[in-house]
Amino acid sequence: MDLPVKIEELTLNGDTKNQTKREDYIEWKEYFMAMAFLAAKRSKDPSFQVGACIVNKENRIVGVGYNGMPFGCSDDDFPWGKNTTSPLDSKFLYVCHAEMNAILNKNSADVKDCTIYVSLFPCNECAKMIIQSGIKEVVYLSDKNAHKDIYIASRKMLDAAGVKCWQYIPKRDKIEIRFTETDCETMSPSK
Ligand SMILES: O=c1ccn([C@H]2C[C@H](O)[C@@H](COP(=O)(O)O)O2)c(=O)[nH]1
Numbered sequence: 001m002d003l004p005v006k007i008e009e010l011t012l013n014g015d016t017k018n019q020t021k022r023e024d025y026i027e028w029k030e031y032f033m034a035m036a037f038l039a040a041k042r043s044k045d046p047s048f049q050v051g052a053c054i055v056n057k058e059n060r061i062v063g064v065g066y067n068g069m070p071f072g073c074s075d076d077d078f079p080w081g082k083n084t085t086s087p088l089d090s091k092f093l094y095v096c097h098a099e100m101n102a103i104l105n106k107n108s109a110d111v112k113d114c115t116i117y118v119s120l121f122p123c124n125e126c127a128k129m130i131i132q133s134g135i136k137e138v139v140y141l142s143d144k145n146a147h148k149d150i151y152i153a154s155r156k157m158l159d160a161a162g163v164k165c166w167q168y169i170p171k172r173d174k175i176e177i178r179f180t181e182t183d184c185e186t187m188s189p190s191k
């Protein structure tokens with residue numbers, strides 16, 4: 001009688017070793033989009049958080065950013081409101097967009113031919129920076145502002161410049177990170 005062959009585990013020198021690769025790993029595109037979403041978690045903007053992750057041809061991350069106040073402009077002193085009487089009292093004149101921060105934060109000489117993963121389709125100002133920096137592909141998740149002039153102009157420029165833009169449709173609605181998942185015995189959830 002044939003016994004079922006178990007290829008998953010093999011006893012080697014007394015150790016049980018896994019012999020087949022995991023199947024539930026996250027794939028590259030999902031990983032990079034998740035990086036953009038994780039970066040967005042750093043944003044102090046109370047109404048909308050955006051993240052961006054720039055990746056080169058070798059699937060190496062070369063820049064990450066989120067929307068925030070410029071260096072030296074305190075998150076506590078500069079305004080986060082939007083419906084203010086004076087534009088000087090709203091965030092819009094001050095906040096650096098996620099894409100701009102990702103490009104300026106680059107840890108490589110340039111971002112030519114790179115892909116930028118963004119949680120939100122880029123505005124016209126970010127589109128200009130993307131084009132001028134040589135990024136060749138935009139992978140976005142939300143396109144919630146597609147009907148607004150700023151975003152119509154953005155798409156027009158990206159299309160004209162030959163920057164490929166496509167919407168990432170996630171396979172799952174969340175990726176959970178549990179710090180207690182590792183086998184680090186000293187680790188315990190903070191109270
Ligand atoms: O391309 C973009 C467009 C917008 N952002 C940032 C700028 C603001 O902090 C928020 C948008 O706030 P609303 O209150 O929804 O107008 O998103 C960006 O980083 N990149």
Ligand SMILES: [Zn+2]
Nearest residue numbers: 097122123126
């Ligand atoms: Zn922008």
